[in-house]
Amino acid sequence: MKKTIITISRQFGSGGRSVGRQIAEKLGIPFYDKELVEQIALDSGFAPKFVEEHGEHSPGKSILSYAFASAGVPGVMNGLSTADFLWTIQCNVILQLAEKGPCVIVGRNADYILKDRKDVLNVFVHADMDFRADRIVRLYGESEKSPVARLQEKDKRRSVNYQHYTGRTWGDAENYDLCLNTAVIGVDEAADIVVNIVKNTK
């Protein structure tokens, strides 16, 4: 079946977002990344920064999350924890975006959320630790933590979030149609491979 919706799951620092952006540009279709955060923020009433920080992270990890949940705004969060409430909104937003037509969606467990559609190509972008460490320092600068510690923490949080909401294992090749190591293949080349696959599907 023709694949018109591309989901990109990615290890932090692997260049997955750049791969996604290039695919969208080359295919001339919308690219949902920050836009997704903004839509979820709009639908949930949370600040975009809060959605960005919590939407892909371990459920119930943050004190703030517990505080919100225990405050339990009736009729808005329906008794759900903040994390579960955000997850519900996230599912709705992603399902609606996919209904609108061809697009590229980065992160937010979209591969799982769209699992019942046949027109979705699921891509996982990863890379060797050295490559990712160099990349995040170049893109985001140094911080108090070592680049490797930052990568491990972010990977861990995404992995726990994915496992919690999908019951699947993060990074298991079987969950994706294509997994690419950008340290070996290159970011631009990875995008070209996905574009060709999409064009070849019937």
Add this chain to the structure above:
Amino acid sequence: MKKTIITISRQFGSGGRSVGRQIAEKLGIPFYDKELVEQIALDSGFAPKFVEEHGEHSPGKSILSYAFASAGVPGVMNGLSTADFLWTIQCNVILQLAEKGPCVIVGRNADYILKDRKDVLNVFVHADMDFRADRIVRLYGESEKSPVARLQEKDKRRSVNYQHYTGRTWGDAENYDLCLNTAVIGVDEAADIVVNIVKNTK
């Protein structure tokens, strides 16, 4: 670095062997599959059929394996179990083949055995259960067991063998540079993607 050795790990029935053969033909380099079994048989003194059946399977699963191990032919098996003895021979054969130059190696945990070389591209080929079930019936015919049961059994044995000898998780995208779902991408197209990646590496 230029990648000249390609290892193909594959789910049973995914077409991984065909992908490997096509890559070898298109690049004009040797293809090691049955040849590998024959070389291991020659070096170990076991029959090729025995090597084929035990080389990628769970260690110590077979009664025959225990029987051989307890018989403990001194100076030949060095007190190792049959499975461990085969593994040692398999490592040596694969390391020597890689030394000989560019090639494609299918199965037998070659990705792990060659992990210290920088000129290796590791590929994992998998596919949806329906696709694989159709394919094994077409290629190998029906048997007493259902195609799905045959697939699950074979996957399980390869997975346990991989975990036992490498300490890694079978099918984890991080172990490979490229993972391809042939049910979506196609066997021929998967081979072309790998050939292009190999040609593009510098």
